[in-house]
Amino acid sequence: MKQKYVGAPVRKRDAMALVTGQPVYTADIAPAGCLVVKLLRSPHASAVIREIRADAARRAPGIACVLTWRDVPQSRFTTAGQTWPEPSPYDRLILDRRIRCAGDPVAIVAGETEAQVDAALRLIKVEYDVQTPLLDFTQALDNPILVHPEPDFRALCDVGADNKRNLCAQGVNAEGDVDAELAKCEVVIDQTYNTLANNQTMMETFRAFAQLDAFGRLVVTSSTQVPFHVRRILSNALELPKSRIRVVKPRIGGGFGAKQTAVCEVYPAIVALHTGRPAMIVYSRAESMTNGSPRHQMQIHIRLGADRDGTIRAIDLHTLSNAGAYGEHGPTTVGLSGHKSIPLYGSVQHFRFSWDVVYTNTMGAGAYRGYGATQGIYALETAVNELAAQLGIDPTVLREKNMVREGQRMPAYYGEMLQSCALDRCMARAKQMIGWDEKYPARTLPNGHIRSVGVAMAMQGSSISHVDVAGVRIMLGDEGYYTLMIGATDMGTGCDTILAQMAADCLDCPLERITVPGVDTDTSPYDCGSYASSTTYLTGMAVVKAAGELREKILGRGAELLEADSGECEFDGLRVTHLPSGRFVTLEDIGYDSFSGAHSCLVAETSCTSPTSPPPFMVGIAEIDLDPETGKVEMVDYAGAVDCGTVVNANLARVQTEGGIVQGIGMALTEQVQYTDKGMMMNNSLMQYKIPTRLDAGRIRVEFEPSCEPAGPFGAKSIGELVINTPAPAITNAIYNATGLQFRSLPVTSEQIAMGLMQKRG
Amino acid sequence: MKIEVTLNGRTCTDEIPDDLRLFDYLRQKGCASVKCGCETSNCGLCTVLLDGKPVLSCSVLAARASGHAVTTLEGVQERAAVFGAFLADQGAEQCGFCSPGLVMTVLAMEEELEHPTREEIQHYLAGNLCRCSGYQGQLRAIENYLNREVQA
Numbered sequence: 001m002k003q004k005y006v007g008a009p010v011r012k013r014d015a016m017a018l019v020t021g022q023p024v025y026t027a028d029i030a031p032a033g034c035l036v037v038k039l040l041r042s043p044h045a046s047a048v049i050r051e052i053r054a055d056a057a058r059r060a061p062g063i064a065c066v067l068t069w070r071d072v073p074q075s076r077f078t079t080a081g082q083t084w085p086e087p088s089p090y091d092r093l094i095l096d097r098r099i100r101c102a103g104d105p106v107a108i109v110a111g112e113t114e115a116q117v118d119a120a121l122r123l124i125k126v127e128y129d130v131q132t133p134l135l136d137f138t139q140a141l142d143n144p145i146l147v148h149p150e151p152d153f154r155a156l157c158d159v160g161a162d163n164k165r166n167l168c169a170q171g172v173n174a175e176g177d178v179d180a181e182l183a184k185c186e187v188v189i190d191q192t193y194n195t196l197a198n199n200q201t202m203m204e205t206f207r208a209f210a211q212l213d214a215f216g217r218l219v220v221t222s223s224t225q226v227p228f229h230v231r232r233i234l235s236n237a238l239e240l241p242k243s244r245i246r247v248v249k250p251r252i253g254g255g256f257g258a259k260q261t262a263v264c265e266v267y268p269a270i271v272a273l274h275t276g277r278p279a280m281i282v283y284s285r286a287e288s289m290t291n292g293s294p295r296h297q298m299q300i301h302i303r304l305g306a307d308r309d310g311t312i313r314a315i316d317l318h319t320l321s322n323a324g325a326y327g328e329h330g331p332t333t334v335g336l337s338g339h340k341s342i343p344l345y346g347s348v349q350h351f352r353f354s355w356d357v358v359y360t361n362t363m364g365a366g367a368y369r370g371y372g373a374t375q376g377i378y379a380l381e382t383a384v385n386e387l388a389a390q391l392g393i394d395p396t397v398l399r400e401k402n403m404v405r406e407g408q409r410m411p412a413y414y415g416e417m418l419q420s421c422a423l424d425r426c427m428a429r430a431k432q433m434i435g436w437d438e439k440y441p442a443r444t445l446p447n448g449h450i451r452s453v454g455v456a457m458a459m460q461g462s463s464i465s466h467v468d469v470a471g472v473r474i475m476l477g478d479e480g481y482y483t484l485m486i487g488a489t490d491m492g493t494g495c496d497t498i499l500a501q502m503a504a505d506c507l508d509c510p511l512e513r514i515t516v517p518g519v520d521t522d523t524s525p526y527d528c529g530s531y532a533s534s535t536t537y538l539t540g541m542a543v544v545k546a547a548g549e550l551r552e553k554i555l556g557r558g559a560e561l562l563e564a565d566s567g568e569c570e571f572d573g574l575r576v577t578h579l580p581s582g583r584f585v586t587l588e589d590i591g592y593d594s595f596s597g598a599h600s601c602l603v604a605e606t607s608c609t610s611p612t613s614p615p616p617f618m619v620g621i622a623e624i625d626l627d628p629e630t631g632k633v634e635m636v637d638y639a640g641a642v643d644c645g646t647v648v649n650a651n652l653a654r655v656q657t658e659g660g661i662v663q664g665i666g667m668a669l670t671e672q673v674q675y676t677d678k679g680m681m682m683n684n685s686l687m688q689y690k691i692p693t694r695l696d697a698g699r700i701r702v703e704f705e706p707s708c709e710p711a712g713p714f715g716a717k718s719i720g721e722l723v724i725n726t727p728a729p730a731i732t733n734a735i736y737n738a739t740g741l742q743f744r745s746l747p748v749t750s751e752q753i754a755m756g757l758m759q760k761r762g
Numbered sequence: 763m764k765i766e767v768t769l770n771g772r773t774c775t776d777e778i779p780d781d782l783r784l785f786d787y788l789r790q791k792g793c794a795s796v797k798c799g800c801e802t803s804n805c806g807l808c809t810v811l812l813d814g815k816p817v818l819s820c821s822v823l824a825a826r827a828s829g830h831a832v833t834t835l836e837g838v839q840e841r842a843a844v845f846g847a848f849l850a851d852q853g854a855e856q857c858g859f860c861s862p863g864l865v866m867t868v869l870a871m872e873e874e875l876e877h878p879t880r881e882e883i884q885h886y887l888a889g890n891l892c893r894c895s896g897y898q899g900q901l902r903a904i905e906n907y908l909n910r911e912v913q914a
Contacts, residue, residue: 011850018858019846019865021795021835028794201893203799203807203859253797253859254894285800492857492894651853651899658896659856686804686891694884694897 005501005511006714009651012494013516014251024251026223027282030209035064035279037268038117040107040124041291045133045361045679046145047099049126054107056123062116064275066124067108069095072270076152077236079262079293080328080366081226083467083528085156087331089168091148094237094266099128100147100325101363102680103291110271110279133361133679137322138299140166140358147325147359159331168323169331169357173338175411176350178303181314185305189387193302193379194745195728197322197673198295198666200368201691204253205288206264209280210272213246220269221248225259225489226529227519233262234269249519255491256663257367260531261293261328289684293366294673296333296357297322300379310393312384312402314350315342315412319376321357326364330357333367336461337376342412343615344380344423344457346404351412361679367531369660370724373460374667378746381456381729386742394440395455395733396431400424403457406707414465416612420707420717422643423457423617429705430455430619433639439623441737450626451636454733458620458725461613462709462718463534470534471525472542473605474503474550478595480587482507482550484516487527488539493720494652495535499543501648502713506547508573509587525605533616533718536648540713542608549604554590557602561585561593614709616717617643620661620726626738631753633735635665635698640726642702645709645717657702657723664727666692672747765828769793770837778824784810784817787824788834795835795862799891806890809863810834816870818889835862841869848907854899860892868904880905 017024054066072094080088095105107124111117134145148163155161160170182188208222218240224230227247235242252259264281271279283292298321305314319337323330338353368374388395404410406421431437434453442452463470473485484503490496500514507514519527527539551571558576559566562583569576577584594602623637640657647653670690674682683689708715728746736742741756766775769791778787785808788796796819799805808819811833812826835842842865849855849865864887871878871886878886883904892900 009851009853012853012855014858015850015853015855016843016846018855019849019861020839020842021862021865023794025797025859203797203805203857203891203893205799252857254857256893285802285805492859494853494856649853651851655853655856655895655899658898659894660896662896663893685802686800687802691891691893693888693891694901695888697897700896700898 002508003505005504006648007646009649010497010501010511012497012652013500014496025204025253026207026209026221026250029250030280031211031278033278034209035110035112035271035275035277036114036117037108037110037271037279037281038121039105039267040109040121041103042099042106043102044099044128044130045102045135046131047128049097049106050129051127052106053125057109057120060116060120060123062112063109063120064277065110065271066120067095067270067274069097073237073239075236075239076154077233078328079233081229081260081262081529081531084232087157087159088329089153089155089161089327091153092326094270101361103363104325108267108271110275135361135675135679137297137358137360138320140360141356147361166359167356168327168359169334170355172352172354174352178314178316178350178352181350182303182305182316185313186308187306187387187390189302189304189383189390191302191383191386191744193300193382195298195375195378196746197297197365198368198671199289199292199689200256200258202254202256202258205285206283206292207281208265208268209278210268211278212272212276217244217246218269218272219246219248220265221250222265223252223259224249225255225491225531227489227521228487228526229529230262230265231521234266237266238270238273247521249489252489252491256369257371257531258293259491260367260529263293285686286684289689290681291363293328294363295368296365296372298337298375300337300376302379302383304383304387306387308391310391310398310401312345312347315345315348316352317342317380319355321355322362322365323357323359324362324364325359328364328366330365333372336372339413340373340459340461341376341380343410344404344459345402346408347402349411353412362675363681369663369721371721374725377458377725378728382732382744385729385733385736389736396427396436399457400427419711420614420645420709421617422705422707425705426617426619426641426643429641429703430621430639433641433701433703434621434623434637436621448628450628450738451623452626452734452738453621453623454730454737455619455621456726456729456733458618458722459615460533460718460722460725461615462537462712463610463613464532465610465613468528468532468534468538469526469607469609470539470542471527471607472539472546473525473603474546476550476554476591476594476602478591480591481513481515484514485524486516486539487519487524488535489519489530491530493656494649495530498536498648498652499539502540502543503547506544507551533721536716537712537718538608538610540716542606544713545608546604546606549606550602553602553604557590557594558585561590610711612711614711614717616645616719616722618722618726620730622727622730622734624731624734624738626735628757631750631757633669633750633753635696637698638700640702640723641705642719642723643705643707644719645712646706646715647704648714648716653704653719654702656719658700660723661700661727662692662697664724665697665731667746668728668731669747763825765825767827768831770833780825782824783820784822784824784827785819788819793834793836797859797862804891806867807860807863809866811866811870814873816867835865838869845869845907848903849900852899852903854895854903856894860890864890864900
């Protein structure tokens with residue numbers, strides 16, 4: 001197979017439409033006359049609705065529909081976009097009499113105009129029986145306040161959920177004898193690390209519209225990463241057969257995992273069913289902030305044991321994760337905090353990873369790029385940097401001594417063998433890019449500022465092994481063009497393009513000959529969706545397989561048309577040639593033939609699942625400028641060296657990496673979700689929740705150190721999530737190297753640094 | 763109230779509510795490129811040109827545009843495609859949702875600043891948020907775009 005497109009920095013197929021502002025996003029294509037759907041939200045974090053009076057709202061001008069808890073189905077469901085049976089407990093209703101977090105919906109209102117809906121929302125009178133909220137997740141387990149006292153709480157999978165103990169999930173995984181090994185270690189780092197919730201802050205907030213088609217079926221167009229899961233979630237929530245629901249995905253304005261949860265789809269859907277009219281909901285930025293699906297807040301306790309020479313021998317890691325009010329992705333994100341951090345250290349033969357995921361009356365968490373690995377890697381990498389400091393060893397040297405290597409078995413990674421790994425080369429490259437040996441640990445500039453560097457390693461997976469399913473269908477058209485049908489969802493990442501690149505190389509055709517339509521659950525092959533770093537690896541694998549099958553079919557049909565033995569024929573992408581005679585038939589003719597007479601279409605369809613989840617790796621080194629007077633940290637330079645296997649599209653992989661690093665910088669320094677003592681989230685705007693602007697990002701440089709993953713398509717692994725994992729620990733390390741202050745909570749703010757330095761000075 | 767706006771070179775006379783934001787007016791007029799990303803004038807997605815100067819259409823009343831010229835991406839398609847191609851060549855548009863606001867601001871910057879330095883570019887565009895790209899690819903695209911004649 002020739003590699004013409006795989007590896008090339010080709011443009012995204014939809015790029016010019018996006019940069020010229022074409023109407024391709026959900027709200028741009030909604031039918032005229034869509035009802036405006038809005039939610040009345042609870043101001044209380046914990047309450048029971050004693051009485052709700054909506055009569056006046058229902059009579060208000062322009063109002064088509066007002067629904068309260070009495071008007072919705074009573075089947076509990078989860079909005080987590082996961083393969084059935086979902087690990088996330090079925091713990092929510094569309095509208096519930098019990099309020100579990102501030103902003104929980106109390107009523108759904110639909111009307112002709114936004115002003116009319118706003119007016120009607122003010123006419124709804126709610127009497128709440130306000131209760132004391134449970135806000136501190138470290139006090140949640142076995143607290144007398146129960147977040148989910150309901151008898152119909154249900155966990156489909158054995159994840160250790162127990163609603164009578166505020167437990168969303170609990171478990172332990174271990175190998176060797178970690179306690180005995182730690183007792184033998186000469187040095188043990190025993191520390192606790194804290195991360196907050198983080199908001200994905202994709203530029204397009206949650207939105208969807210719903211309508212009934214000519215057959216009375218419910219059609220939902222949504223900005224989602226998981227169309228097929230949305231179909232099932234709507235089916236569960238609305239008690240409607242899946243066959244009555246169709247979900248369509250247009251272009252998406254960013255997801256980062258937020259849209260792996262069906263945050264908003266059910267509201268316009270139920271309105272469309274009640275009114276028979278098209279209905280659309282568009283979340284405000286504030287709603288996306290307070291009632292979206294942010295990263296899980298975690299508290300991670302680590303005991304890291306090593307010898308004085310720096311050999312790391314044992315890791316004991318416990319994660320306490322805050323599910324918030326609902327359990328979306330709670331049981332699964334926590335798993336990555338250990339399974340995708342501990343295996344970075346191949347020297348560790350004794351480990352224990354245990355976890356508790358608890359319910360509280362804070363906003364329900366969900367999936368955010370990195371999915372628990374980000375928190376776990378922050379904690380473990382910071383612990384390793386603490387070990388390096390205690391032993392007086394350069395933290396890059398300590399890692400070179402202990403890092404996982406190709407060919408090793410990874411006990412904490414489901415026992416998988418590591419088939420491809422260039423982590424060692426990534427370390428060497430990143431050190432060289434930043435000039436580590438000259439810059440470590442720090443130097444003081446003439447203006448009194450301190451320039452320092454800090455390091456971290458990271459890994460992720462490529463798809464969920466044995467669980468994720470990627471479907472692909474490729475069909476030859478009558479002009480010799482191909483339609484590549486996928487169920488994976490391009491959310492701006494460019495998967496429609498990179499999968500077309502793979503298909504074009506497999507079929508030896510120009511990229512322009514591959515059309516990739518958007519996802520439609522009525523016509524696209526089943527795919528669990530775009531999450532868990534699965535698309536390049538798993539859907540790519542399915543593309544390679546399906547394209548191979550289609551090649552065989554094209555060859556066979558060509559041989560038939562030539563009345564020749566297919567064994568004597570060759571397909572070169574343009575024509576099937578009978579080699580002995582030189583006679584040939586063109587791809588166009590074969591395509592045309594397949595559309596005529598009683599011939600069947602030439603189509604190949606396949607599904608893939610992977611028994612392994614090959615990890616991509618990365619080393620990130622931050623260089624910062626720290627003002628000891630104010631504590632202000634400015635990003636100077638960030639060097640990222642990435643092993644994502646074969647780089648399918650260098651441009652898109654680079655931009656993914658740069659974007660992930662900047663999100664990680666925000667997590668490290670400024671993104672700080674805070675609550676009032678009543679449980680209201682305070683940072684509900686872009687003014688208060690500070691994501692990095694272009695002035696905060698500094699310079700970022702990315703280079704690739706590809707390994708070749710034997711299981712991956714063209715040797716590729718994943719990249720999307722990996723790249724957010726190094727900044728928080730690397731920047732924390734740089735701050736330590738500048739100041740000697742060891743911070744163990746995120747974000748590390750200027751105020752904390754300034755206060756710490758003041759205390760240190762005495 | 764009645765307003766008369768020159769929208770992308772075409773005169774539009776419309777009866778509007780007094781409190782209608784320019785953003786909502788433009789969307790109603792079919793300018794789908796104009797996006798909204800926040801309620802606090804922080805994101806820059808809704809940037810359009812009012813008499814050639816970039817403004818946040820979420821923070822301007824439609825009434826204020828009466829008697830003035832408003833330009834959206836729909837009105838500068840050719841220039842947008844020229845700069846947009848540089849973005850596309852970096853893969854820096856990513857999800858594309860912030861692209862219209864960015865493109866409008868870059869086109870305004872091109873008119874306003876002569877040979878801007880990298881720092882001037884970053885400051886001029888500081889109000890245009892992007893969550894996908896990490897800004898680096900955008901900067902490469904902008905510098906390549908501004909240097910296109912030199913390179914050609």
